[in-house]
Amino acid sequence: MKFEEKHEDNGSLVGWSQPYPGEKHHANGKPVANGKAEVCVKPETNGKHDVHRKSLNMYTWQEIQRHNQEADQWLVINRKVYDVTSWADRHPGGRRVLNHYAGEDATDAFRAMHLDLDIVKLYLKPLLIGELAPGEPSQERNKNPHLVEDFQELRRTVEAMNMFDASLGFFFLHLAQILILEVLAWLILCYFGSGWPATIFISFLLTISQAQSSFLQHDTGHLSIFKKSKWNHLMHKFVMCHLKGLSANWWNYRHFQHHVKPNIYPKDPDIDMGPLFLLGDSQPVKYGKKKIKYIDYEKQHLYFYMVGLPLLMPVYFNLQSMQVMYLRRYWGDIAWVSSFYIRYFITFGPFYGIFGTVLLIYLVKFLESPWIAYVTQMSHIPMKMSTEENRDWLSTQVLATCNIEQSFFNDWFTGHLNFQIEHHLFPTMPRHNYHKVAPLVRSLCAKHGLQYVNKPMLKAFGDIVRALKKSAALWMDAYYEI
Known part of the structure; x- marks a missing residue:
């Protein structure tokens, strides 16, 4: 419905x-x-x-x-x-x-x-x-009523500041960026042909387009860009299914669970990466005590480079999306996703043929995958993971997320998801307003003794691997315990 x-x-x-x-x-x-x-x-x-x-x-x-x-x-x-x-x-x-x-x-x-x-x-x-x-x-x-009331007052404040009003121009500029990159890739192919130099450059342009499409579909899935919800729904289908080739319904049901209970076992599907990766403090100990060893978890940080980064988009997300569409009979999504492949075959098929076009699609997804994996994982994997503790909304989100320092490049590269704390507290807020409310959120966290984590991007990338190594050590201790 x-x-x-x-x-x-x-x-x-x-x-x-x-x-x-x-x-x-x-x-x-x-x-x-x-x-x-x-x-x-x-x-x-x-x-x-x-x-x-x-x-x-x-x-x-x-x-x-x-x-x-x-x-x-x-x-x-x-x-x-x-x-x-x-x-x-x-x-x-x-x-x-x-x-x-x-x-x-x-x-x-x-x-x-x-x-x-x-x-x-x-x-x-x-x-x-x-x-x-x-x-x-x-x-x-068990919840602090003063903290709850202060957060609700903060929400009333940002609502009064019109921070939930989206700028149509902002989002259409991002859509234009994506479409221009797609058209430019096709024009280069028409002019230079399908040789390796042109193909490499075309793949680079399409990779940027796909990554930015990921961020735009994230926006359309969360917030009201248009006043009529049917147009928001249509835009999300267009960006997620037609531009990216993934199911919008699959993303919604998975991502909304992540938002309401981030880093909570077993409610957040984004941290259920077993048996390939063990995350946090409790899951590795659980696997270790049960003597579970699907892979050598001591080296899981290396698997992250070899498997997690390159295969997140072309394999894991694509297979999940197709499986969910088929099993749950999402016929609308199936039709929209089919239009993604039809568009690629019409646009690139005359130059690369059917098999070559399929290779191009998955080459682009392969190149996009590390980008999306870093952006989506850097704000959560290094943070607190636990079973259900029934915390208030502010504490639940702040403990499980962190921000990345703001800069023009960081904002563009992450689709403004470097403001992950603000995004999690206010999922329906347009991303161009995150930086405006960040000082208010930081002040509220300081008042109630919650650590507001804000780090450089490269440190955030490294923290993913350090968190995986820490979890691996916990697994080893439990697995080899006599």
Whole structure:
């Protein structure tokens, strides 16, 4: 299901939880904590009040936290309790994203990941089953309420600064850069022919185009460039499927999980690289104690150079994308991805033939792969990895991410993902505004004793290998322990 239509709704943020008249709610047999029905009052724009005599059950955190299974999922958003179990299979972001927050306060994650709140309100209302009891805190007791409130105040501040408004010109310039590189590669081929010198230069141009397409599809997958969501959806399909040849749905479901629970086992698919690589502190020890040795993990930092860098795009991502499209019957994505290969065969086929064109496609992906691997891994692999600790949104993101120093080249080379902390805190913020909010984020981290890591790019590249070597040492200690 795709949310592609704009719905009008006059409800405020508080009004999300108000039920429709005549709508039925259930509480899985849970008794009302105070034994009384609560009257819900929904303010109308004409000044009148529509009184819904519907009882909202009161729940404690202890009750809510028991509903954290795949077949029984409750979420808390702005003190309202929602049963999302039956809705999970229809969630556009995938059922796993909901399950990752089952039994928890999802207020900040919910706000961070959704673009069009008017639409989301309509889907929340039928799922409402109750609210937190008056004596319960707004978030779990292990979380710092002052930190949570300060972050929410920060979000209100950046919203007031219009930091979530995208510049159409900025993104169309990046799209123009990509298209110009594609056309230039074809013109060079037409003029100079398919000899080796021309082919090398063409591959170089197409590699830059593909890498920049990766960053642009990342933007279109996250944020609202256009006011109409159907145009955002179409642009993401065009860039991800047609320009890159990968499934947009596959990327969405995988990447959104990474965002809501970065570096959390087993919820973040980006850190599940076994059996080829062991990451963090706990996974290597687990493999070592079980005497698991698929490869010689002592040398996994070398495998990163030999396998991880060159094969991430042409093999791992391509095979995963094709597998997911086929198994889940993403016919729309299959059609869009087919257009990528058709375009290449029409453009380059007359010069290289079918087999030569396939080689060109995978040569470009092979060259692009180290670029994307470094950019995507340098901000996460060296950072804290753990099992679920149910931290607040700010701590979850800051502990698992780091920034790379800003410069014109670094911004262009990384697609502004050198501001990884700001991107993770505000996924729907356009990347041209990250540098503007970075000082505010840094100040908030300093206030609450959270380390805001900002490092040079080359050091970040080296930290990937150093982190792999550290994990390998932990595996060795556990594997050879007597």
